[in-house]
Amino acid sequence: MTDHAVDHRTAVAPTVEKDDHSEGMAYLESVPRRIVTLYIPLFIIVVILLFPFYWMALTSIKPDEQLIDMERFNPFWVIKPTFKHIQKLLFETNYPQWLWNTMYVAAASTFLSIVASVLAAYAIVRLRFRGAETVGALIFMAYLVPPSILFIPLASVIQAYGLFDSPLSLILVYPTLLIPFSTWLLMGYFKTIPFELEECALIDGASRWQILVKIVIPLAVPGLISAFIFSFTLCWNEFIYALTFLQSTQNKTVPVAIVNEFVDGDIYKWGSLMAGALVGSLPLVILYAFFVEHYVSAMTGAVKE
């Protein structure tokens, strides 16, 4: 979209740049106009969106005396960075344990959800059983039920099953957040796989299970990666269930532990708190950096379907 391109030509003379590789009508825009209407607003928004991470990273390597003395040291920069906070986090607290808990819960529930979602999505899209459309709609509805209205009854269900304060409770509950989304996403992918492939296999005597494992799943790998990345991120991010179901310090996940275990009123807590937030975010950001396209297609696919 090229805002204000043509109608203001009299105000700002358009410089048609031959070397500009942009397409469409972008060539109708002058450089100063692009700077004002595009680069400056974009720069401001991106800076605001990324500043908290800069601040997080900066604080986690700042020595304590620079943290609280904002007169002698410029707070936007650091002199003689220290790894004291990160070292303290990794060797003097349960942080590695929390990180492991988070990863373990996220990986296990993501795996369970993807298996269940592949089966469900295949059944809805390709088996076309009686009531398939209704089931599809119900699964979409399940996507819209937020954890905030479920955590109280779920706490008593978990208690009744004897799973309280166990990571297993989260592994079993998280799929309710992930299955609706992944099923919906995979349904979209499965629909794009041609019927003819399955028909050929059926004629050759393949069973439904063989078709799913040997034809449909290999063709839907991009969709599976998208569902995996998104589900894993969602698990890592989940807070209210983990806060409600887990009690003992060594069982906690990173988000819950950060909120409950680090807040001790110490004026110097900020360094280790920010280090904790940074280390807890990094695995996801690295994963995301490798699979940006899959992540975006998961996010937009679930909305567009």
Added chain:
Amino acid sequence: MTTIQTSMPGVGKVIPKSSAWDRLRVNRNWLALWFMLPAAAFLLLFLAYPLFLGVWMSFTDDRIGRGGVFVGLENYEWLRDDSIFWLSVFNTLLYTLVASAIKFAVGLYLALLLNRHMPFKALIRAAVLIPFIVPTVLSAIAFWWIYDSQFSIISWSLIKMGLIDHNINFLGDSNWARASVIFANIWRGVPFVAITLLAGLQTVSPSLYEAATLDGATSWQRFRFITYPLLTPIIAVVMTFSVLFTFTDFQLIWALTRGGPVNATHLMATLSYQRGILSGRLGEGAAIATAMIPFLLAAIAISWFGMQRRKWQQGTDND
């Protein structure tokens, strides 16, 4: 027998296709049952059942450690006269309306910016989405530090610029606290809105804009009569999700203020947690959670309307 006859060559192009399905029709429903079983088990046990249990619990005086008995509408009558509950409803509506409106405006603006041609487009788009990737609680902790009453970098910068002469008590003053949590929520929500709307924008054919430009349309007219109508269905869906997640938000508030100061930022979800889990009055907590359901149903109805409209625009079989 009939299937063998119809699948013989020369009978017709369409029939063999249906015959392959015909042979399996007998057991397809059973097969589907097995395929659906794992997903259905999870969703029934840990989603549908708790949903009904929650509504039931709101009619009991359940407490942690002992079962409750049916008390009818007592919890709701209690809440009706509870000013803190009504404050939380007000806070939730304010939080949702203000945050969603700004998220929509900024998100759409950002999507329009990102849809233009520029160098390093993919990199910028990837960077924009980072606030959405990082766990909310962890970024909320960063905001907690940014909003610190003594060492806030915002206060420091404003004092250095000479705009204010003392630190702003971001999370200690009612109105500042509301504004602060709303800002943090917007900060986290804008990337989601922008990237999904951008995906919608990319499906709009550039030739429409070229044609409109040749016809003398201004940039506002191009937005109003091309972009906006084509984007309406996806806007409806995205904003429903955004409203839904903002309305039921818990973690951002819990990490930043825990409902304080003086309940000024208590949302219905945080109040429900405080009453239900921390104070142990499960029944009352469940009643607060159940009170959120009518609002959620309204949001879902709007989403459904948006989807129908999309189907109508694109034809029913384009799904």
